[in-house]
Amino acid sequence: MTYTKNDGNSSAYSNEFFNNEWRIYQKVLNNNYLRHGEIYSILHKLLVNYFQKSFSMLDLGCGDCTFITQALLNTTITEYQGVDLSESALKIARSNMASLDCEKNFIQGNFLEVVPELVNQRHDRFDIIVASYALHHLSFEQKDLMIGQLASLLQAGGAFILIDVVRRKEEVREVFMKRYLEGVRKHWSLLTPQEYLMTENHISSQDFPETQEALYEISRKHNFTRAECLYCDPLDVIQLLCFYR
Ligand SMILES: C[S@@+](CC[C@H](N)C(=O)[O-])C[C@H]1O[C@@H](n2cnc3c(N)ncnc32)[C@H](O)[C@@H]1O
Numbered sequence: 086m087t088y089t090k091n092d093g094n095s096s097a098y099s100n101e102f103f104n105n106e107w108r109i110y111q112k113v114l115n116n117n118y119l120r121h122g123e124i125y126s127i128l129h130k131l132l133v134n135y136f137q138k139s140f141s142m143l144d145l146g147c148g149d150c151t152f153i154t155q156a157l158l159n160t161t162i163t164e165y166q167g168v169d170l171s172e173s174a175l176k177i178a179r180s181n182m183a184s185l186d187c188e189k190n191f192i193q194g195n196f197l198e199v200v201p202e203l204v205n206q207r208h209d210r211f212d213i214i215v216a217s218y219a220l221h222h223l224s225f226e227q228k229d230l231m232i233g234q235l236a237s238l239l240q241a242g243g244a245f246i247l248i249d250v251v252r253r254k255e256e257v258r259e260v261f262m263k264r265y266l267e268g269v270r271k272h273w274s275l276l277t278p279q280e281y282l283m284t285e286n287h288i289s290s291q292d293f294p295e296t297q298e299a300l301y302e303i304s305r306k307h308n309f310t311r312a313e314c315l316y317c318d319p320l321d322v323i324q325l326l327c328f329y330r
Pocket of ligand 1: 110145146147148149150152168169170171174194195196197216217218219222
């Protein structure tokens with residue numbers, strides 16, 4: 086299950102992403118190609134139903150916070166902490182989150198370094214940790230390590246929300262990529278040929294999805310008590326998974 090991966094530790098990577106691919110990513114979001122509409126509406130309902138009392142959230146790879154802001158409106162959130170490599174994205178995030186009435190903190194940095202630091206500092210535990218389209222860059226071993234660290238950053242009764250591409254059971258990465266990119270070619274119809282090429286290059290070189298079974302196995306190993314899939318897109322490539330402590 087070991088795949089080569091982006092080392093995820095370079096702010097140059099993120100600046101390049103912001104400069105070259107951010108505009109395309111905005112187009113992808115605006116056309117709901119990655120199903121943010123459905124997913125963040127489910128997340129909002131989960132936050133409202135699961136947390137009657139106040140809650141805190143850590144958001145890894147928060148980007149510009151467009152959708153998480155919508156999900157957090159009219160909830161009982163009291164503390165939000167966003168982490169992202171890109172200062173440009175965080176600048177927009179601060180503005181997007183301005184209307185939200187809670188304590189906000191944005192850390193510009195690599196979550197592969199920030200998360201262990203929070204663990205070492207014995208930072209106050211979070212009720213919810215979100216990683217939305219941010220962990221698929223990591224190798225299997227890095228995801229395993231990260232999810233273990235996140236378990237120790239969560240309150241008892243808290244939850245880790247993973248929104249990302251997920252392979253089918255026993256589907257190897259190459260087969261997943263073929264299926265995923267066929268869907269992109271067919272359905273992401275408003276991308277120009279050049280935008281499509283850049284997207285294909287990004288996905289082929291940066292996306293290293295796991296199967297749901299492997300993610301559930303990792304979560305059991307790190308003492309999460311329960312896992313459930315709250316959303317799977319019609320093409321069976323994207324999932325919203327919830328791991329409860
Ligand atoms: C595809 S965007 C997702 C943004 C947002 N979470 C969403 O769902 O729309 C991935 C974000 O994760 C950030 N990112 C990727 N790897 C990271 C890392 N190792 N540490 C911190 N941020 C990272 C990127 O800068 C980018 O803003």
